[in-house]
Amino acid sequence: MTGDGASRDADDATPPVVLKLGGSLITEKDRPETLDDDALPAACDAIADALADGAVERLVVVHGGGSFGHHHASEHGVSTTAGTRDPAAVMDVHGAMTALNRAVLDRLHERDVPAVPVHPLSLSARPAGADGDLDLPLSSTATLLGEGFVPVFHGDGVATAGEGVTVVSGDELVAELAAGLGARRVGVCSTVPGVLDADGAVIPGIDSFDAVADALGASDATDVSGGMAGKVRELLALDAPAHVFGAAGLAPFLRGEAAGTRID
Numbered sequence: 533m534t535g536d537g538a539s540r541d542a543d544d545a546t547p548p549v550v551l552k553l554g555g556s557l558i559t560e561k562d563r564p565e566t567l568d569d570d571a572l573p574a575a576c577d578a579i580a581d582a583l584a585d586g587a588v589e590r591l592v593v594v595h596g597g598g599s600f601g602h603h604h605a606s607e608h609g610v611s612t613t614a615g616t617r618d619p620a621a622v623m624d625v626h627g628a629m630t631a632l633n634r635a636v637l638d639r640l641h642e643r644d645v646p647a648v649p650v651h652p653l654s655l656s657a658r659p660a661g662a663d664g665d666l667d668l669p670l671s672s673t674a675t676l677l678g679e680g681f682v683p684v685f686h687g688d689g690v691a692t693a694g695e696g697v698t699v700v701s702g703d704e705l706v707a708e709l710a711a712g713l714g715a716r717r718v719g720v721c722s723t724v725p726g727v728l729d730a731d732g733a734v735i736p737g738i739d740s741f742d743a744v745a746d747a748l749g750a751s752d753a754t755d756v757s758g759g760m761a762g763k764v765r766e767l768l769a770l771d772a773p774a775h776v777f778g779a780a781g782l783a784p785f786l787r788g789e790a791a792g793t794r795i796d
């Protein structure tokens with residue numbers, strides 16, 4: 533990835549890697565609006581290295597809310613299903629998430645990664661109905677990728693028919709992006725080294741929710757979007773192989789190696 537804006541042939545496009553940087557990883561999740569000043573730069577180093585040495589050609593980054601989005605959403609009673617019609621509440625959640633997005637972009641730019649923001653509140657919607665699957669148009673993302681950029685999404689508010697604005701989680705965005713862009717591989721980097729079994733050991737592979745349901749919980753921190761159980765559900769539904777890993781697994785994952793728990 534050069535960032536020189538050179539056009540690439542869309543028909544020839546290498547399928548992208550979709551990577552989520554968990555909010556638990558890049559922020560201090562228990563201290564409102566506080567970055568993790570070790571983990572975020574380290575994650576950006578790994579991304580910059582993988583692009584510079586060609587291990588990854590096309591990359592979409594998604595980051596979660598951590599202590600920026602979840603506290604505001606929780607204070608306003610907003611979740612992935614419960615919405616708000618109060619513009620001040622929407623701005624609290626969206627404003628915190630765009631501030632975190634800016635911090636991620638700044639650290640990627642410092643490392644010459646050609647990262648550009650994509651804000652789901654301006655792009656996406658949930659239609660009415662029980663199976664109101666997220667509508668996430670992807671032509672801007674596909675075009676950005678084709679022009680050599682690294683689109684950086686974030687969990688956000690999302691217009692929701694019948695509810696006002698609800699929360700769209702980074703995990704949900706990862707699933708939509710992976711399916712819609714035909715991702716090569718999907719990585720979810722969090723604070724845990726993988727999905728853990730009841731004894732705290734990393735489960736090497738998961739191919740069915742029921743087989744691991746008893747071990748899967750919500751997040752330890754304030755989280756309006758489902759913690760590890762939500763992640764595993766989203767990732768099992770994908771065609772692309774997905775991996776859940778911790779900070780130490782990020783560089784190996786980007787090199788195409790095994791990392792954490794593989795979900796397929």
Ligand SMILES: Nc1ncnc2c1ncn2[C@@H]1O[C@H](COP(=O)(O)OP(=O)(O)OP(=O)(O)O)[C@@H](O)[C@H]1O
Nearest residue numbers: 554555556596597598722728747749751752759760
């Ligand atoms: N079986 C399990 N294995 C691993 N983690 C689990 C398990 N059950 C529950 N968890 C919790 O899930 C958390 C990871 O999910 P969480 O949604 O907090 O992460 P994240 O994606 O990094 O953060 P964010 O949602 O802010 O983006 C872990 O920190 C842990 O507290």
Ligand SMILES: C=C(C)CCOP(=O)(O)O
Nearest residue numbers: 596597601687701702757
């Ligand atoms: C709370 C908000 C706005 C973002 C939720 O995204 P997640 O941290 O990926 O679950």
